[in-house]
Amino acid sequence: MGAAARTPLLLPLLLGLGLGPGPVLGRAAPGDPMDQGDGDPQTAAQVFLGRYGYFREGNGEGPSPDSFEDAVREFQWTAHLPVSGVLDAATLRQMKRPRCGVADAESRQAWARRVTARRAPRLRKRYVQPRANGKWYKLQLSYRLVNWPRHLPEGRVREAVRAAFQLWANVSALDFWEAPSGPADIRLTFFRGDHNDGLANAFDGPGGTLAHAFLPRRGEAHFDSEEPWSLYSRRGRGLFVVLAHEVGHTLGLAHSPARGALMAPYYKKLGRAAVLSRDDVLAIQNLYGKPLRGSAVQLPGSLFTDFEAWSPDGPGDQERSGVRGPHYCHSFFDAITVDGEQRVYVFKGGHFWEVGVDGNATGPWPLRTRWPRLPPRVEAAAVSEVDGKFYFFKGSRCWRFRGSTLEPGFPQRCQGGGVPRHPDAALFFGPLGRLVVFKDSRYFVLAEGALRPEPDYPRHLRDWKGVPPGVRGALPRPDGSVYFFRADRYWRFDQARLRVVGTGHWASELAWTGCGDANSGGALF
Incomplete structure (x- = not known):
């Protein structure tokens, strides 16, 4: 192979930037x-x-x-x-x-007892003794969701809140009901930055402190509104598990030293194991007793990893709910791409929408009616401008379709070729004639045939000046700009100026996303 062929395949729009070492x-x-x-x-x-x-x-x-x-x-x-x-x-x-903002000091006695229990097996149970005002002296409690993240649909957030309270009710004598307005025993609120809880409790943006709560009987849990909250298992910050943890605090539970406990201080993602550990169950039952109706029911985390799947998008769902426009306009999507005729495709769950050049969206349709064997909740999608083939990515696998026909050899494991697992977004970049895949703060330029990164890739996202890490969609537009999406926002990258030149809310500002009707009245937010 000649020297010219070994030259790094740099984006033409990035030549001459003189890039130095990236940030930590x-x-x-x-x-x-x-x-x-x-x-x-x-x-x-x-x-x-x-x-x-x-x-x-x-x-x-x-x-x-x-x-x-x-x-x-x-x-x-x-x-x-x-x-x-x-x-x-x-x-x-x-x-x-990322962790809970509640101090660990309240758990000192529990931790000391756990150390002692190593020498005395009869003391292995964690019984958190309530302080004065450290528990509720009634078993029927009301709660109120004061507000919620603007990029998430209210109905799904309420489902997550209801499930978080029900999780504790399943293993204790407690019973909860929602107060839609007015006073409530427990109030859940999303705040940004300093919110009059003292500077030590001010929220710090994405990462760091996710939320904090107060022990009974103040009855408040506060959540950082700048976190990328999500109702999905692999996208953003899982809202349900943080809700359930902070609800535990409002019921009187301190942090747990048990590795798998929900009440451990640090954020965890849900898997197939039970959401509550034995340690969590013993602690809540020590305060409020066992369930009044039968034995405790332990629920697996897999039940809660995707609240969108609890009510799949169907052609009649929106009409029944009274929400105007496609459902994704009121929440977010899994992936987005555009074909050579400027038709935009939006993917969410097991369905997709097609948006014409006039901005009118049609759908939703089940994914497999168009792309057989394609699983739900794809993580990235792109269409080749060379031959019109569709590329899909999910987990460590990728799919390539010509029309509705899955090409031989697919799906294949792309990770073995150097493509990252769970990519954030993908697009076909015309000036290179290549696919570009984004993951966190890096990007990969792929050769279409073998779907392997070109030499000297991945590179740092700082090449795309102003584009944030963790984007959830990307596509080129006819004017040469590239649009990036994350949650309810977009970033417009200008190739001529080599930087992001605009940002805003895609559902209300970009008519070609198919959300024009959603903004004409009856919108969720």
């Missing part, structure tokens, strides 16, 4: 305790440990070396890390993980 990934958001050390990891860790209650009463001059080491040890034990007292890389990474 995973940096804590401004306002996060781990971002408050002026670049010094130990100072940042000291702020973090102080915020979450790992220091005993001090003299106001900061912790001594011994108390700092003890706090690090206790944090490492709580986080199931090797206990050394040394502020190593693994400990710092753990401190930066």
Whole structure:
């Protein structure tokens, strides 16, 4: 192979940018305790440990070396890390993980009992003893959803809230009902930044602190509205599991040291295992007793990983609900692409819509009526401008269709060729004649035939100046611009100016997405 063939296949629009080293990934958001050390990891860790209650009463001059080491040890034990007292890389990474904003200090007695239980098996149960005002003295409680993330449909969010309360009712004597307005025992509210809970409790944007709650009987749970909340299992921040955790706090539960517990301090994604661990069940039953109707029913996490699937989009659903326009206009989509005739295809769950050049959307239709053997909830889609073939990506697999015919050899495992698992978005980039796949803060240029990354890829997303990481859709437009989507927003990238030149809300501003009718009245928000 000649030297010319080995030259990196750089995007023409990016030539001459003189790109330098990229930023450190995973940096804590401004306002996060781990971002408050002026670049010094130990100072940042000291702020973090102080915020979450790992220091005993001090003299106001900061912790001594011994108390700092003890706090690090206790944090490492709580986080199931090797206990050394040394502020190593693994400990710092753990401190930066998304978590609940409630301090861990309330769980000290539980953790001490758990340490003792290692030597005394009869003490293995975690019974969190309620403080004064640390539990409700009634079993029928009302709750109210004050507001919700604007990019999520209200009905689905209410389902997630209802399921979060029912999760605890299934294993205790508690019973819950929703108060649509007026006073309620427990109120759930989404806030941004400082919301009058004290500067230490101000939200910090995506990552860091996700939410916090107050023990009975204040009855409040607050959620960071800037998080990429999602009702899907693999997209954004799973709202249901955070709701269920914070509801646990409003019922009187402190953080748990058990690795698989829902009440553990750190965010977790749901799998097939039960949402509540035995530790969670014992704790709630110690406060409120066992279920009044039969035995406790443990529910698997797989029941809650996709609330959209509870009510699949069908041709008559919107008419019955009174919501105007396609359903995706009031929430978000799984993937979006455009063909050579400028027909836009929007994918959500097991259905798709087709939007003509006039901006009118038709559908939804089941995916498999057009693309047999294509699974629901595809994660990225693109159409080749060379031959009109459709490419779909989900998990580690990819599909290629000519018309409605799946080509031989597909689906295939694309990960083995270097394509990332669970890609965020894909598009066919005309100037290169190549597919481009995006994943987090990187992008991959693929050769269509073999679906393998070209040499010197992946590259950092900073090449696309102004495009945020974690986009959920991308497509080119006839004027040469490229549109990127995430949640309810879009970013317009101008090739001539080599940067993002506009941003806004796609459903209300981009008529070619098929949402014009949704904005003419009767919209959900």
